[in-house]
Amino acid sequence: MQLYEKQHIKIYNTLSGKKETFKPLNEGHVGMYVCGPTVYSNVHLGNVRTFMSFDMIFRYLKHLGYKVRFVRNITDAGHLENDADVGEDRIAKKARLEKIEPMEVVQRYTVDFHNTLNKFNFLPPSIEPTATGHIIEQIEIIKSIIDKGLGYEVNGSVYFDVLKYNETKPYGILSKRNVEDLIHNTRALDGQSDKKNPQDFALWKKAEPQHIMRWPSPWSDGFPGWHLECTAMSTKYLGENFDIHGGGMDLKFPHHECEIAQAEACNGSAPVNYWMHANMLIMNGKKMAKSTGNYILPNEIFSGENEHITKAYAPSVARFFMLQAHYRSILDFTNNGLLASEKGFYRLMDAINVIDDLKASESSTFNIAEWQQKCYDAINDDFNTPIVIANLFDAVKFINQIKEGKASISEADLKTLKDTINAFVFDILGLVNMTKTETGTDKLSGAVELLIQLRQDARANKDFAMSDKIRDDLAEAGIQLNDGKEGTTFTTN
Ligand code: AMP
């Protein structure tokens, strides 16, 4: 018997606005699609938060024994500066500014994306397709939408006819907008004059002579509209109907709304059963975003080099911080929040590291089966990781009491406790046992302590070139020195 037959997940479905019992289309199998990054710059911590929520969900589905096909794309073409189909392609713009090939931009930031996610201990998705690798599929979908009378060509560009679509299917069902309001609220922007109505969105754009990212099509040399790639890749790898589609809240409209309209127009049925949206990471009261400069990069967290933080934090501490909030809640990034999470994280790890030394007794003074089910109840309730973590801290208290001889546990319960903690902390939340690796590298600690001492001596002798060299060389080797009031400490990544 698989665990999913016993544990039933409830998912908040944006489409219905309710928590629904999760039932996949094919028993034992889950198809999940998550919109990936546009690879024109380094991912910031806000992006990481959204991807991390779906990494945790992927991990839990796998833990329950589902065979999951998790598709997360790479947007390497078609995403314009402005979501309303105007402006330059984000990747092409970066390439122009840096005088490099667009594919060099794509390569650089795809590598950065993977490196960053690896540091945070993400599992790789099952398939990671790219928009440029699926131009043919996108052209086929456009042809089908035109055939159904829902797309029209003007001057080499093709647009989706939102008002025509809305005559038979409601446009706006996901984001709870209606077309009448959209008509009142949408301004026509420069460059949109080809559209019949400003609500229409681009399926194909004719490339201007200077636009370097271009492909041949029946309508013009050009490039696909941004929303189309996700319809093409999700349909290709998960089918016309699949279980879960995820992304950040900010993608609900227009991106996901347009995905629904395209798939409905093309295939005549709703593409996705459960639409999931992760909430935003904010800083200084505003959404973390590259475009406004209000962001922090993962590497700055690991090195401590950012004005918003007072020290460096290990990737698992930052991961723990983010999972201490529910994925549908706004999370405020603060140094105090990280400090509190760091304390909690090491308290959890310290308890885990003594489990193997605990002595079993005849009986238990703590109901382990009930506690275990509470952990599952929390995660089954729309992946409520803060409640999971609160339950883990109940176990920490209990472990410490056993250690101090104030509580007891039977052999069988000790095994259940250990297996459940390992499953939740490492397999599902995806944390890494940092203290264990650090204590396991005592020799490294000794050597770094010596270098910290030599650096202090160099500083005392005003040999700042030497002290900087020690810090920089250690940083290059993945060891960050953190100067604080209490002296210098170090972290590894
Ligand atoms: P992009 O590369 O801009 O397409 O964004 C990649 C993902 O990060 C999308 O799912 C966005 O919704 C998400 N995202 C962007 N900013 C934030 C933020 N401040 N907090 C959480 N997720 C975000």
Ligand code: ZN
């Ligand atoms: Zn998408």
